[in-house]
Structures are given as structure tokens and as C-alpha cells.
Amino acid sequence: MGYLKQHPDKDGYFGEFGGAFLPPQLESQFADINRAYLTLGRSADFLNELRYIRKHYQGRPTPVYYAHNLSREAGAHIYLKREDLNHTGAHKLNHCMAEALLAKHMGKTKLIAETGAGQHGVALATAAAYFGMACEIHMGEIDIAKESPNVTRMKLLGAEVVPVSFGGRSLKEAVDSAFESYLGQADTALFAIGSVVGPHPFPLMVRDFQSVIGTEAREQFIEMVGELPDQVGACVGGGSNAMGLFSAFLDDEGVGLNGIEPLGRGTALGEHSATMTFGKPGMIHGFKCLLLSDDDGNPAPVHSIASGLDYPGVGPEHSFLKTEGKVSYHAISDDETLAAFYKLSRLEGIIPALESAHAVAWAIKHGQANPGQTILINLSGRGDKDIDYVTETFGFEAKA
Structure with missing residues (x-):
């Protein structure tokens, strides 16, 4: 039986994570x-x-695009699942x-x-x-x-x-x-x-509704390349776009799955939202997951340049996949994210959401360290929402 059929259990648990802790009403x-x-x-x-x-309304399927200029610079083959082209501009x-x-x-x-x-x-x-x-x-x-x-x-x-x-x-x-x-x-x-x-x-339901991303991307990639990618990656805040992409590859041996989370401004509590890197089991909003918490066990303050990623918790399935070693999680800083935001804009004519730019930054870094690999990332959203903030705060070009 495949992974998706077995997880979660009937009570909504992925291993020790998940569940439903609700007020009686x-x-x-x-x-x-x-x-x-x-x-x-x-x-x-x-x-x-x-x-x-x-x-007929959303415009699916969204394409997979080979980022040829970005690939040339990174030294590896980077493919983008273009969820930024989904109606409303994101997954x-x-x-x-x-x-x-x-x-x-x-x-x-x-x-x-x-x-x-x-x-x-x-x-x-x-x-x-x-x-x-x-x-x-x-x-x-x-x-x-x-x-x-x-x-x-x-x-x-x-x-x-x-x-x-x-x-x-x-x-x-x-x-x-x-x-x-x-x-x-x-x-x-x-x-x-x-x-x-x-x-x-909700962790089950949203994963299943988002699995259209992975189903499409897997078929599209095989059609384009003739085999599965070496690495698959997506940004992780709560984790819906990542689970949507990962869902199609969880049973594939030899495909590396990678969640990319925000390191923000540094490693001190309150300076990042890197739950998978620094979190411990805890409770938030009616479920159990890995959690960034203070000394009293309460959810800690968090930061990310990407508003969609600054959450102290994470999906319970991501917590389970991390502890089981089925997915690798990496932290990318605000500065690396900004550099990737500008780079994808200038090299490919695609302005990414700051959330998605975390995955772009990881793909560049991983590609430079592993030349020749094929890397499929989810470009989970477009950057229209971020352009005023980025340009007013940081200008029109990446700082050296």
C-alpha cells in the first residue's frame, strides 16, 4: 500500500503529529x-x-518550464512548476x-x-x-x-x-x-x-486538494525529460504547496524531496521561522507539530521576509516526514531569498513571490554544489504582491 493511503490514520495522526484538539463547541x-x-x-x-x-476557471494544468538561463548559471538543470500561472497567481x-x-x-x-x-x-x-x-x-x-x-x-x-x-x-x-x-x-x-x-x-484535505500540483508535475517532467527528477523542492511555511508537490513522489526511490524554510535574519529565536531546523514537538491551533516555542512552551515570535512563511508551526505531515527522514529540510536566509528574487526576474523574466524565491535560492545553491542534476521546484506564486515592498525597501537590483 502506498504512503498516501496509509497517512494519516483515522484520527488524523501522522505518527505522533496531527490530531484535533478542539473546544467542545x-x-x-x-x-x-x-x-x-x-x-x-x-x-x-x-x-x-x-x-x-x-x-475552465483556474486554467489548469499549469506548465513545467525549463529555466534555461538560470540552469546555465547554476550548472544544473532547474525546472519550475508554474503555479504562479494558476488563476489568482498562486497555488x-x-x-x-x-x-x-x-x-x-x-x-x-x-x-x-x-x-x-x-x-x-x-x-x-x-x-x-x-x-x-x-x-x-x-x-x-x-x-x-x-x-x-x-x-x-x-x-x-x-x-x-x-x-x-x-x-x-x-x-x-x-x-x-x-x-x-x-x-x-x-x-x-x-x-x-x-x-x-x-x-x-484539514492537513489531509488540503494535501489531497493540492496533490494536483504533484500529479501534473510528475507526468509533465517525465514527458519532457524521460525520467524522474533527481531532486524536488518547495518552500515550507505551513507547507501546502510542498505537500502538493511531494505527494506524487513520496513512493519514488531515488528522488530527493526538499522543503525550504525561512532562516530570516539569523538563528536567534524571533529572527527566523525555521521550524523544521530549530523546532520541538508542541501544540498550536488545535494540532501537534514541530513548533518554535519560548521557554514556557508557548509559540515564539517569528520573522521572514515572506509574509506567507512567518508561522511558528508547520504542517503535522511535514513534522512526520522530517522525523522519518523521508524529506530533507533546508533553511534559506532573507538575503539569499532576495538575491534569488532579483535573479529569476532578470534571467528568466519571471518575478517570483518571496515565498517561492526561497525555493529558487535553494535550487541555485544545490545546483552549484551538484552540477548536472535535475531539480524540479514549485514556483508556488508570482511576485506582484511583493514588488512594492521589495523595491521601496531594497531597490531594483540585488546588493553586491
């Missing part, structure tokens, strides 16, 4: 979501409607359209979510518009300032954007705020969690 709601996914979400009618949406719509479709079949009339970089918020607002549903997006004030183009897009799409002003005013607090709001609306709304995090069944 949400237990029945999450049980309903799980039941709906296991029935509606796997029916031919649901899947056919989702395939129609992906083809997030893959699970948002599916979650909204599930919510519609469950009789829900509203979608609630958190967002960091704003890509999940834009995608969910898009899904809400498509299905004629209300939408409420919680976003930290720091991220609202950094990602103003996405805030504008969410509002144009009809979503209510709720600024979060407490604590670190970033992604963790946005999740806290969204959960609090959901508590009072759970009968009529779905909390559409934005990554492979949260209580069961």
Missing part, C-alpha cells in the same frame, strides 16, 4: 467537515465539478475552490480564513465570489502594510478584511483571530484553513 462541526469530505469530497459528482473548475486556489465547493454542498453560506501574504485570502475571496458566498479574511496589520496589492484585490472581490492588531500582528495572530470569529458562526460558515495545518481533517 467545535467538535461536532469538525466531525461534520470530516464526514462531508469522506463522502462528498470523494464522489464522482464532486470531483467532476472540481475538474471542470480547474480546467492557493487549488484548495480554496475545493473547500468552497465542499462548503456549498454542506449548506454553508460564508467562508472565513486567515491569510499571511494575502494569496490565500485572495484565493478564498475569489472562490466566494464564484459560489456566491460571503467571505471574511483576517490579516495581521504588519502583513496588510507589506502586501497592500493583495488587500486591494480581496476588497475588490467583495471580502471583508479584518485587521489583526494584537501580539505580533502577523500570521499566527490572524489564525487566532479567525478561529475566534468562527466560533460564533460555525453553523453557517466554513473556516477554510489556508494550509496543511490545523485540526484534522
Whole structure:
């Protein structure tokens, strides 16, 4: 039996990680979501409607592109799965359209979510518009300032954007705020969690909805090259784009799987979001995972130049894959990320999201150390949302 059929178990655990630790008033709601996914979400009618949406609305399949100029510079063969060409500019719509479709079949009339970089918020607002549903997006004030183009897009799409002003005013607090709001609306709304995090069944459900990335990429790569890639890589914050890509390669011997996380400004607590490198088992937002925590065991402050990666936890499946040694995790700094952001823009005419630029930076570094290898990375999003922040803060060229 393949890996995906065995993980998670029926209670939502990947080894010791995962589960559902919920306030009593949400237990029945999450049980309903799980039941709906296991029935509606796997029916031919649901899947056919989702395939129609992906083809005719999202523009799938997205291509795999051989980055010839970047490859020449790195000394290895770098291929990009172009999720930046998915409608709304990132991989997030893959699970948002599916979650909204599930919510519609469950009789829900509203979608609630958190967002960091704003890509999940834009995608969910898009899904809400498509299905004629209300939408409420919680976003930290720091991220609202950094990602103003996405805030504008969410509002144009009809979503209510709720600024979060407490604590670190970033992604963790946005999740806290969204959960609090959901508590009072759970009968009529779905909390559409934005990554492979949260209580069961969301890590399973979002992975499955994102697996379209890996299914397409594996077939496309074999068609282009005639064999599987040597290495596969993707950035990891919560980890949905990475699990979407990894899902198609987990049973393939000889394919190295690599998650790339943010080292930020350094190794001191609060200067990075490198959960897989420095984290320990802990609890956050109703599930168990590797966690960056303070001396009291509480989630620690985190930092990343990429708003979508600054989360102290990580998906429970990533935590399991790390401890089992099935995936290697690497930390890339803000400076390396910025250099890759500029390099991909200038060499390939593709402006990446800062989140995705972490994976680009790793691919360049790995390629230089392993000349001739084939490297497939997920370009999880485009950089439209980041260009004002990057140019106003750092200018138009990488600093020497």
C-alpha cells in the first residue's frame, strides 16, 4: 500500500503529529467537515465539478518550464512548476475552490480564513465570489502594510478584511483571530484553513486538494525529460504547496524531496521561522507539530521576509516526514531569498513571490554544489504582491 493511503490514520495522526484538539463547541462541526469530505469530497459528482473548475476557471494544468538561463548559471538543470500561472497567481486556489465547493454542498453560506501574504485570502475571496458566498479574511496589520496589492484585490472581490492588531500582528495572530470569529458562526460558515495545518481533517484535505500540483508535475517532467527528477523542492511555511508537490513522489526511490524554510535574519529565536531546523514537538491551533516555542512552551515570535512563511508551526505531515527522514529540510536566509528574487526576474523574466524565491535560492545553491542534476521546484506564486515592498525597501537590483 502506498504512503498516501496509509497517512494519516483515522484520527488524523501522522505518527505522533496531527490530531484535533478542539473546544467542545467545535467538535461536532469538525466531525461534520470530516464526514462531508469522506463522502462528498470523494464522489464522482464532486470531483467532476472540481475538474471542470480547474480546467475552465483556474486554467489548469499549469506548465513545467525549463529555466534555461538560470540552469546555465547554476550548472544544473532547474525546472519550475508554474503555479504562479494558476488563476489568482498562486497555488492557493487549488484548495480554496475545493473547500468552497465542499462548503456549498454542506449548506454553508460564508467562508472565513486567515491569510499571511494575502494569496490565500485572495484565493478564498475569489472562490466566494464564484459560489456566491460571503467571505471574511483576517490579516495581521504588519502583513496588510507589506502586501497592500493583495488587500486591494480581496476588497475588490467583495471580502471583508479584518485587521489583526494584537501580539505580533502577523500570521499566527490572524489564525487566532479567525478561529475566534468562527466560533460564533460555525453553523453557517466554513473556516477554510489556508494550509496543511490545523485540526484534522484539514492537513489531509488540503494535501489531497493540492496533490494536483504533484500529479501534473510528475507526468509533465517525465514527458519532457524521460525520467524522474533527481531532486524536488518547495518552500515550507505551513507547507501546502510542498505537500502538493511531494505527494506524487513520496513512493519514488531515488528522488530527493526538499522543503525550504525561512532562516530570516539569523538563528536567534524571533529572527527566523525555521521550524523544521530549530523546532520541538508542541501544540498550536488545535494540532501537534514541530513548533518554535519560548521557554514556557508557548509559540515564539517569528520573522521572514515572506509574509506567507512567518508561522511558528508547520504542517503535522511535514513534522512526520522530517522525523522519518523521508524529506530533507533546508533553511534559506532573507538575503539569499532576495538575491534569488532579483535573479529569476532578470534571467528568466519571471518575478517570483518571496515565498517561492526561497525555493529558487535553494535550487541555485544545490545546483552549484551538484552540477548536472535535475531539480524540479514549485514556483508556488508570482511576485506582484511583493514588488512594492521589495523595491521601496531594497531597490531594483540585488546588493553586491
